[in-house]
Amino acid sequence: MMRVPTYIAALKPYEPGKPIAALRRETGLEHIIKLASNENPLGPSPRALAAMQAALAQVHVYPDDGPELRAALAARLNRQPENILLGGGSDSLMLSIVRVFVTEGGEVISADGSFPQYWLMPQSRGATVRLAKLKNYCYDLDAIADLVTPRTQLIFLANPNNPTGTIFQRAAWEKFYARIPPHVMIVCDEAYAEFAAHDPQWPDSLQYAHDNIITLRTFSKAYGLAGVRLGYAIAAPEIIRELSKVKLPFEPSSLALAAGEAAWDDAEFLERTLTLNCAQYAIVTAALDQMGIAYVPSHANFVMIHFRDATTMQRVNTGLLAQGVILRPLTASGFPSSMRMTIGLPAENARCLDVMKTLL
Numbered sequence: 001m002m003r004v005p006t007y008i009a010a011l012k013p014y015e016p017g018k019p020i021a022a023l024r025r026e027t028g029l030e031h032i033i034k035l036a037s038n039e040n041p042l043g044p045s046p047r048a049l050a051a052m053q054a055a056l057a058q059v060h061v062y063p064d065d066g067p068e069l070r071a072a073l074a075a076r077l078n079r080q081p082e083n084i085l086l087g088g089g090s091d092s093l094m095l096s097i098v099r100v101f102v103t104e105g106g107e108v109i110s111a112d113g114s115f116p117q118y119w120l121m122p123q124s125r126g127a128t129v130r131l132a133k134l135k136n137y138c139y140d141l142d143a144i145a146d147l148v149t150p151r152t153q154l155i156f157l158a159n160p161n162n163p164t165g166t167i168f169q170r171a172a173w174e175k176f177y178a179r180i181p182p183h184v185m186i187v188c189d190e191a192y193a194e195f196a197a198h199d200p201q202w203p204d205s206l207q208y209a210h211d212n213i214i215t216l217r218t219f220s221k222a223y224g225l226a227g228v229r230l231g232y233a234i235a236a237p238e239i240i241r242e243l244s245k246v247k248l249p250f251e252p253s254s255l256a257l258a259a260g261e262a263a264w265d266d267a268e269f270l271e272r273t274l275t276l277n278c279a280q281y282a283i284v285t286a287a288l289d290q291m292g293i294a295y296v297p298s299h300a301n302f303v304m305i306h307f308r309d310a311t312t313m314q315r316v317n318t319g320l321l322a323q324g325v326i327l328r329p330l331t332a333s334g335f336p337s338s339m340r341m342t343i344g345l346p347a348e349n350a351r352c353l354d355v356m357k358t359l360l
């Protein structure tokens with residue numbers, strides 16, 4: 001008989017968005033629009049594609065730890081390479097963080113209505129997870145600080161938050177940090193940092209060089225490299241050394257490293273991405289206003305949409321899928337009447353909104 005710890009058996013697997021191929025099989029439709037997973041609608045940087053193509057000839061060789069990419073990241077972020085650890089996406093780095101800083105019987109704090117891995121990973125270690133309620137769809141940092149106990153080992157914060165797209169502001173962050181004991185590790189997951197950086201009220205965690213802060217960022221969103229899995233952690237060198245002990249060897253892949261170096265240097269592509277997102281976000285939200293559909297103002301590359309009730313949301317979702325449009329229902333995140341729409345290309349957004357208008 002297979003023996004599994006009770007805290008593993010009790011977990012529910014993370015459910016990703018519906019794949020394009022799955023909907024194509026179900027509907028027979030050839031053209032599918034996926035606006036469910038916050039991927040870059042422009043695809044990857046052309047430079048990244050060329051770099052991966054050039055790296056293919058060496059895929060039989062194990063990759064190194066990415067010294068060139070770490071140096072490039074460090075130079076722009078005003079850090080040293082010793083402050084940076086690369087991983088196969090932010091999720092892989094989160095798992096390393098949990099393995100180092102969370103023990104069975106320990107305590108991890110985050111917010112309900114946020115990224116599920118913040119509680120799935122600690123629970124897989126036998127830790128207790130305590131979740132504060134969101135306040136106006138935002139992280140309530142006061143409520144999170146109130147949950148800290150002597151057993152607290154780690155706090156996960158997303159800024160901007162997924163799936164709501166909201167941010168906590170600089171003043172609230174500084175007040176919060178002053179309340180947290182120095183032995184508690186704070187993980188600032190800034191997967192959507194590039195989209196929020198224009199707002200002076202957004203507290204870039206890299207401006208707060210404290211020994212108990214780990215910043216996580218990714219190439220999956222603004223840089224269009226979700227499929228190759230590449231993320232990075234920025235922290236004090238001693239933290240990076242400890243994380244390196246448990247990180248999977250030979251990760252990220254050589255193709256991911258090549259793509260990351262090229263994408264990091266492609267300022268024009270990043271600017272196109274941000275310009276497209278800003279312009280299309282304005283168009284999408286104006287259309288939602290015109291249709292009388294509520295939404296949460298977002299600092300990311302997606303928007304959280306509210307329907308009258310869960311039945312309406314399910315009806316709209318079913319209708320969208322039948323027309324080849326994939327959005328992300330948020331029932332599993334605790335929002336049964338809501339969906340998340342990635343900001344896509346102009347034609348994709350227009351098609352989604354047209355179908356939605358017809359269904360409503």
